[in-house]
Every structure is written in structure tokens, then in C-alpha cells.
Amino acid sequence: MNEIQEMSRADARSSAPVQARGLDATGWTAKRRDFLRILGYGAGSMALGPMLAACGDSNAQTTAETLRAQLVQDEAFWTEVQKMFILDPSKTYMNIGTAGSMPKVVLDLFAEENRKKAADSGNGYSNLLAQRQQVAPGFGVDADELAFSANTSSGMCHAILGLDWQRGDVVVTTNHEHGGGDTPLKIATDRYGIEVSRIAMPVGNNQTAATYVTLFDDRIKQLKAQGKRVRAMMWSSPTYKTGTMLPIADLMTVVKAHGLISIVDGAHLPGMMAYNYGELGMDFMSGAGHKWQCGPGSTGILVIRNKIRASNPLPLPKWYPIHTSTYPALERANSATATYDVAASVTSCGSVHTPMFLALVEACAQWDKIGRKKIETYDITMASYLKEKIVERWGVDSLYSPKDDPKLLSALTSFNPFQVKTDVMDATKSNTFVARMLSDYPQHFVVRNANFSVIGAPSDHYGVRVSTHVWHDANDIDLLVNAMWDLSRKM
Ligand SMILES: Cc1ncc(COP(=O)(O)O)c(C=O)c1O
Incomplete structure (x- = not known):
């Protein structure tokens, strides 16, 4: 198990907005501090910069950080919204595109x-x-x-x-x-x-x-x-x-x-x-x-x-x-x-x-x-943050969803998570990826895939699709991306 997997979802939730809440992390375990450092919180985040920059496009990194800051600035408000739902906390529901949940x-x-x-x-x-x-x-x-x-x-x-x-x-x-x-x-x-x-x-x-x-x-x-x-x-x-x-x-x-x-x-x-x-x-x-x-x-x-x-x-x-x-x-x-x-x-x-x-x-x-506009802005900002994090790890060509024209944005994000790019045409492999996102990680991510034709491709692509909505926050995206990256390397 990696360190992300060892963090429970509850831990992650309570530790997410450390800076925003001004929490004192001195009494925490080394593991928990490491986790926060990975997420870019606290003093350790300075040292993390060059490491992440080495992973890909430094502009994308800057954009991701900006989007993250936008997401957490209204954290207290969204925490109250999240409390409106009775969602099973042992899972992270990211398939609203199929079904939402009544408050x-x-x-x-x-x-x-x-x-x-x-x-x-x-x-x-x-x-x-x-x-x-x-x-x-x-x-x-x-x-x-x-x-x-x-x-x-x-x-x-x-x-x-x-x-x-x-x-x-x-x-x-x-x-x-x-x-x-x-x-x-x-x-x-x-x-x-x-x-x-x-x-x-x-x-x-x-x-x-x-x-x-x-x-x-x-x-x-x-x-x-x-x-x-x-x-x-x-x-x-x-x-x-x-x-x-x-x-x-x-x-x-x-x-x-x-x-x-x-x-x-x-x-x-x-x-x-x-x-x-x-x-x-x-x-x-x-x-x-x-x-x-x-x-x-x-x-x-x-x-x-x-x-x-x-x-x-x-x-x-x-x-x-x-x-x-x-x-x-x-x-x-x-x-x-x-x-x-x-x-x-x-x-x-x-x-x-x-x-x-x-x-x-x-x-x-x-x-x-x-506020419908407030919800739209939050959902789209989360999707944009997710896309930038995907670009950092997998590269922009892995995205099926556009990210740069604001008119084409939605809160559904679809991409190719596989290290061997052609694996996305393998339905079984794509189904396994979705199943393992649910079973293999403590956050039990509920995502889905969908098949579609791609111009010039010999067969359908089975992209993985993530929905970002009002009960999610930037921390959920960080955990999701880390888990997807981990799984893509194992598969
Ligand atoms: C684009 C689109 N159209 C139609 C449907 C069918 O939705 P409903 O179950 O509301 O009929 C879906 C469901 O996912 C959809 O994504």
C-alpha cells in the first residue's frame, strides 16, 4: 500500500484545509504531514515545486495551483453544502452524470x-x-x-x-x-x-x-x-x-x-x-x-x-x-x-x-x-482543476474533454488513464480500471467509463469519466488523481 492508500477518507477530509483553518499540525504523525506535503500544504510544499515542475508543463502546474486556491477560498461555505447530503462517507461518489443524490x-x-x-x-x-x-x-x-x-x-x-x-x-x-x-x-x-x-x-x-x-x-x-x-x-x-x-x-x-x-x-x-x-x-x-x-x-x-x-x-x-x-x-x-x-x-x-x-x-x-451560478462556477472550477492535474501527470493528449475554451467546459471530465495509450481501446481493461478505483483505494472512488468513436481510431475508446459536484472539494480531486496515477502504473 502506498501512503495515499493508508490515509482514510475521513482523515483526508479533516486535514484538507489546514492552512485555511489555521490548524496546528505539530502533533500529527509523520505520515499525515507527508500527505499534506504531497498535496502542497505547509512548508514542505515549497520543496515540492521543482519536483512537480519536472513532471510536466510548468504552466499547467501554475494553473492547477490557481484553480486549487479558488476552490478552497470558499471552503467553509461548501462544507455546509456538503453536509446537506446523506452520502455514504466510505465512498467518494463521482458519477453524478449517471445519478445524483437527494439532499x-x-x-x-x-x-x-x-x-x-x-x-x-x-x-x-x-x-x-x-x-x-x-x-x-x-x-x-x-x-x-x-x-x-x-x-x-x-x-x-x-x-x-x-x-x-x-x-x-x-x-x-x-x-x-x-x-x-x-x-x-x-x-x-x-x-x-x-x-x-x-x-x-x-x-x-x-x-x-x-x-x-x-x-x-x-x-x-x-x-x-x-x-x-x-x-x-x-x-x-x-x-x-x-x-x-x-x-x-x-x-x-x-x-x-x-x-x-x-x-x-x-x-x-x-x-x-x-x-x-x-x-x-x-x-x-x-x-x-x-x-x-x-x-x-x-x-x-x-x-x-x-x-x-x-x-x-x-x-x-x-x-x-x-x-x-x-x-x-x-x-x-x-x-x-x-x-x-x-x-x-x-x-x-x-x-x-x-x-x-x-x-x-x-x-x-x-x-x-x-445560487445556480455559484454551483456552476464551483463544479466547473473543480473539473478544470482535475483536468490540469491530469495534464500534469498524463499529458494534455490524454484528455477527451476540452479544457481551454470556456464555452466547451462541463463538470464531466473524460480521459485516457493508461500508460500504454492504446489500452484505452480494451473494454475489459477500462472496466477493470473503474472497478479497481472502487475496490483498491480507501476512498472507494465511484467513477465510470463510456465508449465512443474517435476520428481515425481503429475501434472505440473507453475513456474514464469523472463527475465533480457540490459534495466534492479540491482534496477529493487530489486523492482521486493520486489513486488514478497509482492504478495506471500498476495496470
Ligand atoms: C446525454 C444524456 N442523455 C440522456 C440520458 C438519459 O438520462 P435519463 O435517465 O434522465 O433519461 C443520459 C444519461 O446519462 C445522458 O447522459
């Missing part, structure tokens, strides 16, 4: 509402207007534009399968989409005869927001030159595979230039990014309630453009509810005033489990209270 206050409200519902033999015939009114401002829209869905996949089905597709309509998307969006696209292909044109996604740091504008614009122009009728663009912001944030505002310029319908798979956006969807102006953004927003399972947020705003003057696409008890059968007018509450038609379908959505509303209220 205690949300769990309590959920339990209470379940009991009330049972006591009253209550029903759930509601479009939850009051609750949508409460949540919508946090997303920059009105209640008629914010629906509660069952999850991201459900929202993508509502969006895609509700459109009046014509045979031969083309949807331009990417080859890094999730099944949540790809499945309804496939149904629309088989049922309505649409065609899907996929852009091969770049990976790594050598890309910018302009890369995506060019990729989509060029593809649309090529298709049009072939006489194709391009009708829509669909993309993930960010992709679940590499965490690349496809830049919505930039891609909306392409959407508007070509007069297209815009569908964003935003599974990871609610609770991670503080976006104002009214200002972004996409037609649909389907997000999860149960991931970064930390609401219950089977909850999602679907934003639907339902009136003309300055952000998107294009006419509203013709769209029918496909899963509803509310069908006003009205044509939506292209004006600044909504014709009807389109979000009600998505939210209301028979009797819904109201406690679940009340719990989601509470999670949203907590996020609004903490």
Missing part, C-alpha cells in the same frame, strides 16, 4: 408528502402549475415553457415524437449522442421516414466553440447542396461520452441562419449549469431532475419554446403532445404571448406521483438558494 431536506419532504398522500388517499391529477411557476425563473423561462417530465429520455421522446415530421426531413446531429435522444430519432426514422446525418465528434483540447459552428454549418450546407431538406439540429450539451459542452448559444446562430428546429439533449444541464433558456432560445431542452439537480429518480425538466422571444424569432415548430391528458388542439401563434400552456400538456398525463415532483421542486429551491 436530506428533499428526502424529508418527499417522505412527508408520501405520507400525506397516503393519509388523504390523494390523487395526482394536476399539471403542477404552481410548482412550475416556482421552478421556471431559475431556468430563465415562464411556467408555460417548463414542463416536468419523467427524465431526459422521456423529454426527448416528447420533443422528437411530437414534431410533424415529413418523409425526407433531415436531422443533423453527432455520433456521440445518448440513446435517450437516439431512440426517438430511430423511431421517427422508421415511422415518418426522416433521415439522420451525423457529424463525427472531435475529442480533446484542440477544439473551440467555432469548431462546432463550422462542423454543423458545413454539414447543413453540404446536405442542402445535395437537395436535402434539413429540418432540425439535435445535439447533447454536454455529451455524456467526453463531457464536451456543445455551445448552445453558438449553435443557435447556425439554427437561426438555416431556419431549423433545435433540440438539445441537456441531461446534465439542470443543477450543473446556470443557463437562461429564454435567452438561449432553443425549441427543446430536455434535462434530468435526478442527476446534477439531485431530485428524485423519474423526474426531468423539459423546456419548450412556446412564444417568440428576441433570442429566437423563428416560427414555433408545429408540435403535438404525445403523452398527455391535456390536449387543447390549438395552433400556437407566433407571438410574444403564449397561445396555451404547452408545458401543462407534457406535465399532465393521468394521475402523476405528486410527491416526486414536489421533491424536485424542493431540490430546485435549494439550488436557487445556494
